Each structure stands twice: as structure tokens, then as C-alpha cells.
Amino acid sequence: MDQMIRHSKILDFAIMSIFRRRLKNLSIVIVFTLLTAILSSILFFTHSFKMEAVGLLADAPELIVQRVSGGRHALIAEDYMEVIRGFYGVSDVIPRYWGYYFDRATDSNYTVMGINRAVSGLGLLRGRLPSQEGECALGSGVAEVKHLDIGKRLYLLDSRRRVRSYRVVGIFDTLSRLLTNDLILLTEDDIKELFDIPSGMATDIVVAVNNELEVPYIAGKIKTTLPDTRPIMRSEILQTYETLFGWRSGMMLSMFLSSLVAFSILAWDKATGLSAEERREIGILKAVGWETSDILELKFWEGLVISLTSFLTGTIIGYVHVFFLGAPLLSPVLKGWSVLFPSFDLIPYINPYQIITLFFLIVIPYIAVTIIPSWRAAIMDPDEVIRG
Amino acid sequence: MILHPGVISLLVGSIVALSMLLYASGMGVRIISRWDINSTSSEQLSLERKTCLISTIMNYALGFYILSLFLFVYTADDLHMLFVGAMCATGSFNANPVGWKVLYLKILLFFLTSIWIAINRVDQRSEEYPLVKTKYTILLFIIPFAMFDIHLQFRYFMGLRPNIIVSCCGALFNEGGGVASGLSSLPEGPMRWVFYITVTLFLLVAGLSLVFERPILRYIHGTSSVMVFFVSIVSIISFISIHFYEIPTHHCPFDLLQGDYHYVGYAIYTTLFGGVLSGIIPAIFEIIKRDSIEDTIREAQKRYTIGSIILIIIFTLISSWPILFSGFRVS
Known part of the structure; x- marks a missing residue:
């Protein structure tokens, strides 16, 4: 003491x-x-x-397959999906359609994505997800800069500079901002038209695998069977x-x-x-x-x-x-x-x-x-x- | 791999600590050769003043080695993300096995510096500094370990190559060869007996040496402390850890330090290390005892012995808690 x-x-x-x-x-x-x-x-x-x-x-797909042409990311033929689906251990193969859209009016870049089974898990939505042509859901950031709300219309220019309009049916919550801030979600047909994606082609392919431990082997198999593809594993991105x-x-x-x-x-x-x-x-x-x-x-x-x-x-x-x-x-x-x-x-x-x-x-x-x-x-x- | 914040700070810290130790040992050499307590020369006076500086330096060095042990484990734990298949610090150590040696060396350095400080404390109680030469000889003995520590640390971090597939702790502690897996595959039932018998014997010997104060009992107490240390580490890997994780296959000794398990590892390792250290110190004192400070030493031995008993009891209680009170059973 x-x-x-x-x-x-x-x-x-x-x-x-x-x-x-x-x-x-x-x-x-x-x-x-x-x-x-x-x-x-x-x-x-x-x-x-x-x-x-x-x-x-953590919520990203375990395995994404992109096609590479001349060292650059190119559209991938949907036929590839069938080949991959045949591999043992693959539980699901989903094509994704997405791209970036530069909006001159607000000077910002949006991520435009087609709705599919893989994105339905985004959650935290006010309203609902687009279910038919001419509908869209927006990230809160997009809604803010474009002053949009549910029921209003979003106008975008397609690749041939024609105006297309979509009715806003849902807005993502600010809580999921990280994932959805700059997101515009359209139906698959709408996005194909907007970006002029030829039919039978997709931006990339998400592969779901039953057993996570098998991902590297399946990635290897995809690479050898389809040499012009680039399989990207989630763990690789993390590392x-x-x-x-x-x-x-x-x-x-x-x-x-x-x-x-x-x-x-x-x-x-x-x-x-x-x-x-x-x-x-x-x-x-x-x-x-x-x-x-x-x-x-x-x-x-x-x-x-x-x-x-x-x-x-x-x-x-x-x-x-x-x-x-x-x-x-x-x-x-x-x-x-x-x-x-x-x-x-x-x-x-x-x-x-x-x-x-x-x-x-x-x-x-x-x-x-x-x-x-x-x-x-x-x-x-x-x-x-x-x-x- | 050098450009990682944890690695940079470990290396900066080690270099600073080593240079302090080198400075101290440089003076230590002069003290060993020139020390003469009966002399009234100005040189002796300046040497006596220097002992004061050296003990301060050593106190800081001890603080450093304790922190650096934790920082090293933390860093290894943080790095595991870089290695495919690694799930915790174990995986990072396996990515370059030199890491294990660094870990052992850091534990050894912790014990050595702590013992030095304990000796220094009893020495400073006496006006004649009877242990000065012993003390500085031990200091010179510590230096090579500190150098080796930096060397191995460099080798470990330089040798880490991200993305090597390594076996994660699940693989290491469950199957395959190697010492570590051998430890965890020690059957839980017998290992439990070994653990509790060793601890009981330790407490018995400690109690006896507290009461009878015989040199031989001190030595047995010291030796049994070392035994308790190894048996406890093996037990933590073999059966204590799995009760905290409540997963029969998870044997990792490092995950205990994480927040998911309420940082219980800190309590476990602090009490274990502290208890073992205070068990060893009375035996070391017995070796270096001088007539002139017998009383001081005896008193210190008593304090350390009591400390070791209390700490090991707390350690055993914490480790046994989940075994006794959680619903998790290994059958």
C-alpha cells in the first residue's frame, strides 16, 4: 500500500x-x-x-465464369452453360446480364443488372422486384440523384440512343447501400434490349456448387474444357x-x-x-x-x-x-x-x-x-x- | 510479405528492443569485468549508476517481449486470410514452419527476461548487490536469443508466399503426421487424467516447499512447473480447447484468444505463464543464493511459491469450467 x-x-x-x-x-x-x-x-x-x-x-457467388477474348472480358455464349451444368457437383448455372450505364444528366455511373435467381437475395426492398417488362427497382443512391420514387418513371437511353422508360416498382433500403447504391434492376428481356445483348449470349455465368470444397476442382475443369473462359473463385477475390x-x-x-x-x-x-x-x-x-x-x-x-x-x-x-x-x-x-x-x-x-x-x-x-x-x-x- | 502493418511494427519493435539490449549488455560486460563493490573509485560509482539504467532497460524489454508475443500471434492470425485453406494462426505458421520456431523463441524470451527481472529485484534489495555478476552473465546469455528472434522473424515473414495451399488447423490437428497432430490425437480420457494428476502433484510439491523450505523441494517444485507448462499446453490442444469451442474436432490453441470465445485465452495463458514462471523462480533463486541476502531470497521464494499456487489453481479452474458446466460432452 x-x-x-x-x-x-x-x-x-x-x-x-x-x-x-x-x-x-x-x-x-x-x-x-x-x-x-x-x-x-x-x-x-x-x-x-x-x-x-x-x-x-460473402454474398458473392462462389464461382463466376467469364469469357475472355483477346485478353478482354467478352460476352459468353449460353451454350457454355449446358457444358458446365454437366459437370458433377454443379448444382445450378445461372446466366447474368449486367453492364454499366453512364448518365450524362447526373454525371454518374450506374450498374444495370438483369433480375435472375442469383440477385433475388439482395433483400431490404421498399416495394417489390420488377416482375414484368417495363418495370425496374433502384438503389437508394440512384433514386436520390434522379429524384425518383415508387410509381415514377425512369428514362434511360439504349445503345442506339432511343429513350426507354421503366416504371419504378421498388427501391432498395439504405441499409443495403453497399450492395445496391448504384444499382438499377431490370427484367432480363429489358436489359438485353437496353444493352443490345445478342440472344444466346450473357455477360457472365454464375455457377453454384454443392460442396464448397469442390469449387477449385470445378474451376479447373471448366478452364480445361472451355479454354477461352476465366473462372473466378470468390476466395481468389478475397485473397x-x-x-x-x-x-x-x-x-x-x-x-x-x-x-x-x-x-x-x-x-x-x-x-x-x-x-x-x-x-x-x-x-x-x-x-x-x-x-x-x-x-x-x-x-x-x-x-x-x-x-x-x-x-x-x-x-x-x-x-x-x-x-x-x-x-x-x-x-x-x-x-x-x-x-x-x-x-x-x-x-x-x-x-x-x-x-x-x-x-x-x-x-x-x-x-x-x-x-x-x-x-x-x-x-x-x-x-x-x-x-x- | 514485409509490407504488412503488423509485420512492420513487429520488426521495428524487435530492432529497437535488440538495440536496447545490446547497449545494456555492452555495459554488462564492463560491469562483469570491473565490478568491485569495495572500491571507492569513480569508475565503480559510474558502474553502480549504470546498473540502474540496465534494470530500467530490462523492464522495458520484458514489457516488449510480452506484447510482441501477442502481436506475433495476432499478426499470424491476421495473415491467415492470405493462405488458401488456412483458418487461423496455425495455418499461417504452417505456411512457413519457421513461424513455430519464432513462437517458441518468443515464449522462451518471455521467461528469460522475467527471470532476469526477478533476480534483479532481490539483488537491488541488498546494498552490496551480491548478484551483480550472475545477473549480467545471464543478460549476456539472453542476447543471442534476442538476435536469433529477429533473424527467424525476418526469415518467417520473408518466406511467406501468399496463396500457397496449406493445411488449415482442422487438417493439422486432426490427421496426418507431425507433432501437433500427435498431441491432439492423444486420447482425451487419459490426457485428462495426466493433466489433473500433474496439477495435483504440482500443488502438493508447491505446498510442501512452502512449508518445509528445503532446497530439494524447491528444485522439484521448479521442475514440476516446467512439467505443468508442457502438460497444460498439450492438454489445451488435446481437450481443453474443444470444450471451449464445443466442437470435438477443433483443437486450435490460438482461437481461444479471439473475441468469439470471450477472450478466455488471455485469462488461461496469463495464469498459466504466470504460475509456471513463479514456480520456476524459487528454484533459480536456490541456485544463485548468497549468504548475504538469504533472508530477502527466502521471503521472495515464499511470495513466488504462493503466487504460483494461486495462479495454477485459477488456471485449472478456468480450464475446467466448460468441462464441468457446459452441456458439451465428448464420448
């Missing part, structure tokens, strides 16, 4: 002495906070983005995202490593350059009976208070920057130039792993560079110091 009281008294003294030298400590706190804010933003942003992607892809975001955030972090070094030098400098007043203070403390280990403890508490304050403030700033402001400073770099996602609020997500990672990156170097200067201060001879 006595020990505890002693520690808390020294901590108290440390906090007082930090306040007494506000200006000197403020500079280190600001730089420390800023650095933590940047690094934590990077970590939070990439992690949350990755989680979004993973969550999004690619994982690698990509890991790499991107690692890249950003290592760019900031140099500023970490700069910060360490600053911290070292601040810790070494004791003013005459501070030296006298330590001298007096020792003269009134403080031990070297007490001074070291005082310095330890000072460092801890400064680093925890800045670390926590920085982490909170990073959190606010990413999850409330949508990471305006980072997203252009980390998302890449081909923006894959509609605009959405990142779901706040924070775990001990990120905190420890940050702690290792920032606090440990800080401690390491301040430890020797504090010891130097602690072993000063009171007699010498006070006499100056």
Missing part, C-alpha cells in the same frame, strides 16, 4: 512538472499526436475497407483484396517510417536538452532525499503521461477522421484510382490488434530514445548541479 501511495505521489509530481513546462512538452505532444493520427487513420481505414469488401463478397489492402497500408506505413525516425530524433533532442532550471530541480530533489531510481520513475511517468495522452488523442483523431469524416485525406490514395465501391460510411471497427500495432510503431521507439537521456538526468550529482 505504501508503495502504491509512493508511486501515485511520483505520478502526481510528474503531471505537475509536465504542466509547469507546458510549452516544451506541447511541441512533442503535438507531433506525437499527429503521427499517431496519421498512422492510426491508415490502419483503421484499410482494415475497415477490407472488412467491407469481405462482407460484400486479392486482402493482399492488396495489406500491401497498400504497409506501403503507406513504411512511407511514414521516415517521419517516425524524425520524431524519434525530436524526442531524443527534447529529452537530452535539459534546461538549467530542470537540472536544478533534479538536483534539489536529490538533495532532499530522492534516489536515482525515484528520478527515473519520475521520468518514466512523465514519458508515460505524454505518450499515452498523445497516443490516445491521436488514435481518437484517426478514428474521427476515418469513421466520421470518411477519411478525406486518405481515401484517394488507398482506394486506388479505380473506385470499386459506391460512397458509403465505413463501419467503425477497432480491435486490440490495431492498437498494439500502433503502440509498437510509435510508443516503443519513443520510450527507447528517451530512456538514456532520462537516466543521464537521474544520475546527476546534486552538489554539482545546484552550484551550477
Whole structure:
């Protein structure tokens, strides 16, 4: 108990002495906070983005087959479906019709998709899904920019620049925004006409497999039987995202490593350059009976208070920057130039792993560079110091 | 694979920690060769001041190795997504088996630095620092491990190639060859007996050494702590984990650390490591005992022995909880 009281008294003294030298400590706190804010933003942003992607892809088809012609994605003949359907272990084969539509009036891109068995699981719909020709369902983002609601009509230009109109029968809920924000759902016949897809062709093919473990084998079999196709497994997409975001955030972090070094030098400098007043203070403390280990403890508490304050403030700033402001400073770099996602609020997500990672990156170097200067201060001879 | 946030921070942290340790050991060498407590020279004074710095450095190093053990497991766990078929940290370690060595080394470093700090504490109680030379010899002994740790860590992360098909923990702990699968295939019934008998023996020996304070009992207590450590790890893989997961085929020792299982792994591993450590320390003290600090050491031994008994009891209770109270039964 006595020990505890002693520690808390020294901590108290440390906090007082930090306040007494506000200006000197403020500079280190600001730089420390800023650095933590940047690094934590990077970590939070990439992690949350990755989680979004993973969550999004959890409902994606296990296996998609595209046809590749001249290295580019091309329409796939529906005959291929019959071949694939014949493979053992394939439970269903569904053609998909989709494409992108650039709307000049609102300067935005929509994803137009034909309704089929595979998309019926989108859920969270106000109204209903289109069931007959001339009907459509919209994502909330599309409905917003085009000021549409159920019962109104949506006008689109087809590939021959003829106007086509569709009655809005359903709008996707904002909760499913990630999946449906820019989506326009039409019936299969409507989309074929809109994009002028020749009959007997589809954009790609979704293959449902009974046993998830068999997906790689079926993908391999499709590739050997139909050499001009490109089977894409969900797990491949997931791994690619994982690698990509890991790499991107690692890249950003290592760019900031140099500023970490700069910060360490600053911290070292601040810790070494004791003013005459501070030296006298330590001298007096020792003269009134403080031990070297007490001074070291005082310095330890000072460092801890400064680093925890800045670390926590920085982490909170990073959190606010990413999850409330949508990471305006980072997203252009980390998302890449081909923006894959509609605009959405990142779901706040924070775990001990990120905190420890940050702690290792920032606090440990800080401690390491301040430890020797504090010891130097602690072993000063009171007699010498006070006499100056 | 180096460009992953967790990997970068592990490597940065390890390099910082190693450089601190190297600095400390550099001074340690001078202390070993020049130390003379009866001398009044200024050199002796400066050496005495340096011991203070070294103990601070070592305290930080211990903190670092504890955190780095967790960060390493976390990172491996986070990386598993990159490997086809890997489901948790086990899969990442299998993707490049050097990972297992890093893990063992980090555990060893945790024990070594903790023991060093325990010795340092009793040493500083005495005015003559009777254990100074022993202490710094042990410090020099720790350095190669810390270097090896960085080396293996580099090798592990450099050697990871995403997308290699690896056996996931389901495959590793269930079938096929290898030590790990051998551990989990140890039949649950007998393993349970071994676990509870070992723990009971441990508690018995600890109690005896607490009462009679004989050197031989201290040594047996230390040895039995090491045994408890290995038996417990094997038991966690063999039968304790499956009761927490309530899946008879899931033997992974790392998933316990995840939020899905209420982070119960932290309680399990903290009490186990702490209990084993405080069981080993009295035996180490027995070896390095000097007349001048006998009382301090005896008192410390008593505290550690009591600590080891309490921690191992808590560990056993937590581990037995689901076995006793959940509806899950392996028959």
C-alpha cells in the first residue's frame, strides 16, 4: 500500500512538472499526436475497407465464369452453360446480364443488372422486384440523384440512343447501400434490349456448387474444357483484396517510417536538452532525499503521461477522421484510382490488434530514445548541479 | 510479405528492443569485468549508476517481449486470410514452419527476461548487490536469443508466399503426421487424467516447499512447473480447447484468444505463464543464493511459491469450467 501511495505521489509530481513546462512538452505532444493520427487513420481505414469488401463478397457467388477474348472480358455464349451444368457437383448455372450505364444528366455511373435467381437475395426492398417488362427497382443512391420514387418513371437511353422508360416498382433500403447504391434492376428481356445483348449470349455465368470444397476442382475443369473462359473463385477475390489492402497500408506505413525516425530524433533532442532550471530541480530533489531510481520513475511517468495522452488523442483523431469524416485525406490514395465501391460510411471497427500495432510503431521507439537521456538526468550529482 | 502493418511494427519493435539490449549488455560486460563493490573509485560509482539504467532497460524489454508475443500471434492470425485453406494462426505458421520456431523463441524470451527481472529485484534489495555478476552473465546469455528472434522473424515473414495451399488447423490437428497432430490425437480420457494428476502433484510439491523450505523441494517444485507448462499446453490442444469451442474436432490453441470465445485465452495463458514462471523462480533463486541476502531470497521464494499456487489453481479452474458446466460432452 505504501508503495502504491509512493508511486501515485511520483505520478502526481510528474503531471505537475509536465504542466509547469507546458510549452516544451506541447511541441512533442503535438507531433506525437499527429503521427499517431496519421498512422492510426491508415490502419483503421484499410482494415475497415477490407472488412467491407469481405462482407460484400460473402454474398458473392462462389464461382463466376467469364469469357475472355483477346485478353478482354467478352460476352459468353449460353451454350457454355449446358457444358458446365454437366459437370458433377454443379448444382445450378445461372446466366447474368449486367453492364454499366453512364448518365450524362447526373454525371454518374450506374450498374444495370438483369433480375435472375442469383440477385433475388439482395433483400431490404421498399416495394417489390420488377416482375414484368417495363418495370425496374433502384438503389437508394440512384433514386436520390434522379429524384425518383415508387410509381415514377425512369428514362434511360439504349445503345442506339432511343429513350426507354421503366416504371419504378421498388427501391432498395439504405441499409443495403453497399450492395445496391448504384444499382438499377431490370427484367432480363429489358436489359438485353437496353444493352443490345445478342440472344444466346450473357455477360457472365454464375455457377453454384454443392460442396464448397469442390469449387477449385470445378474451376479447373471448366478452364480445361472451355479454354477461352476465366473462372473466378470468390476466395481468389478475397485473397486479392486482402493482399492488396495489406500491401497498400504497409506501403503507406513504411512511407511514414521516415517521419517516425524524425520524431524519434525530436524526442531524443527534447529529452537530452535539459534546461538549467530542470537540472536544478533534479538536483534539489536529490538533495532532499530522492534516489536515482525515484528520478527515473519520475521520468518514466512523465514519458508515460505524454505518450499515452498523445497516443490516445491521436488514435481518437484517426478514428474521427476515418469513421466520421470518411477519411478525406486518405481515401484517394488507398482506394486506388479505380473506385470499386459506391460512397458509403465505413463501419467503425477497432480491435486490440490495431492498437498494439500502433503502440509498437510509435510508443516503443519513443520510450527507447528517451530512456538514456532520462537516466543521464537521474544520475546527476546534486552538489554539482545546484552550484551550477 | 514485409509490407504488412503488423509485420512492420513487429520488426521495428524487435530492432529497437535488440538495440536496447545490446547497449545494456555492452555495459554488462564492463560491469562483469570491473565490478568491485569495495572500491571507492569513480569508475565503480559510474558502474553502480549504470546498473540502474540496465534494470530500467530490462523492464522495458520484458514489457516488449510480452506484447510482441501477442502481436506475433495476432499478426499470424491476421495473415491467415492470405493462405488458401488456412483458418487461423496455425495455418499461417504452417505456411512457413519457421513461424513455430519464432513462437517458441518468443515464449522462451518471455521467461528469460522475467527471470532476469526477478533476480534483479532481490539483488537491488541488498546494498552490496551480491548478484551483480550472475545477473549480467545471464543478460549476456539472453542476447543471442534476442538476435536469433529477429533473424527467424525476418526469415518467417520473408518466406511467406501468399496463396500457397496449406493445411488449415482442422487438417493439422486432426490427421496426418507431425507433432501437433500427435498431441491432439492423444486420447482425451487419459490426457485428462495426466493433466489433473500433474496439477495435483504440482500443488502438493508447491505446498510442501512452502512449508518445509528445503532446497530439494524447491528444485522439484521448479521442475514440476516446467512439467505443468508442457502438460497444460498439450492438454489445451488435446481437450481443453474443444470444450471451449464445443466442437470435438477443433483443437486450435490460438482461437481461444479471439473475441468469439470471450477472450478466455488471455485469462488461461496469463495464469498459466504466470504460475509456471513463479514456480520456476524459487528454484533459480536456490541456485544463485548468497549468504548475504538469504533472508530477502527466502521471503521472495515464499511470495513466488504462493503466487504460483494461486495462479495454477485459477488456471485449472478456468480450464475446467466448460468441462464441468457446459452441456458439451465428448464420448
